[in-house]
Amino acid sequence: MAPTSLRSTAFDLELADVELALDAVRRVVGRVDPGRLSGEESLALADRLAEMERVVASGIARLTPRVLQTGSYAKAGHASGPDWLAAVAGSSATVAKGRLAAAERAAGLPELCGALQEGKLSAPQLDLVVRTAGVAPGAVETLLELVAERASHQELCAEATRLRTCARSQETERARRARIHAGRHFRWHQDPDGGVRGEFSCDEVQWARISPTLEAQTKARWKAAGSASGDTYEAHRLDALIDLLCGPPDARKDARPQVLVLIDAEALRRGTTTTGEVCEIEGIGPIPVEAAVDLLGAGSLKFLVKEGKDIRTVTRSTRDLAQKTAAALLARDRVCVVPGCGKRLGLEGDHCEVDYSDDGPTTLSNLARLCGPHHAMKTYGKWKLTGGPGNWKWITPPKPPSAGAIARARRVATAKADRNRLRRT
């Protein structure tokens, strides 16, 4: 064992390094005048600071198990580990407690220790990987690969959900659904800042009973209002919900619910999913096969059964070529195809190689699914999508416009389309 004086010297050097880095960052943060920076410069600086935040979070996760183990927080006057971390990190004790638990569990997983040593994981990422690893021990590698590829948090969550769903045995799934069902709730309270806030939890099968109608109504309202209304998609969803609960019966008529369950034929035969297989409700997320089987009886559902890469069965007739293409597209592009996006709700089909206005064919190879914001960037901001399925590349134009310019171009195009429609009627 090294003599105390030597160990102290090593520690003093580490501490001096951290103090230096801290001083440098503090100086930059204090000195910088955002008003004098261009948007690109602000973004570049914020990018580096965000990277630093990730490195710092990894460092904290490496050290905290030792703090807990030695109880050194008490010497600093704190009643518990979470109290100490909450005080120094400026978070709630609940958040600090979760962070400490994740760090302790990570210390027992060699692959995670390596990623932390390289400063790769933010606190929410570590929490997600650790929680998933608790259910699916093989998940760490897959999730770390996604982190290395700079996947969005949404993509990471979706993959974690899928891995967890895969890893559970049917029996455990039944137990999980029973637990979620037993804990179902809808709470609301008056917000101290005004208005009413709510929160609910239910299982995916229950949600699939309301979600298609709700989303169809939301989309209809959103489209009818146009971009000039300024209301968010979420605002329209609330209005749609209120209409569905207490609006006139007409309000429900034009909603055409389209719940789609996409499942691998092999998973359906086996009763569970394995890695790489899919069993999910479009726009909601992965569900256990058992839950999908429960949904089979519901009339308003459409099942897309994947046999390898082909869509073999669709429970409603799809002789129509456009419908077949739409189904295959939906099966292929489960999330927005822009690398790093991962959004799965409200996706729009887009002509990727040859634009619709240039007589681009509506064939699978010329189509891709994009989220609303990425669709707008491509249509009104000159971003390009190349590469094809499995190899999509998102090409930034030489002079990328700002988000404001894209929104303006979209407003102009929408207004023009509205005028043309009026002229025709």
Ligand SMILES: [Zn+2]
């Ligand atoms: Zn997207």
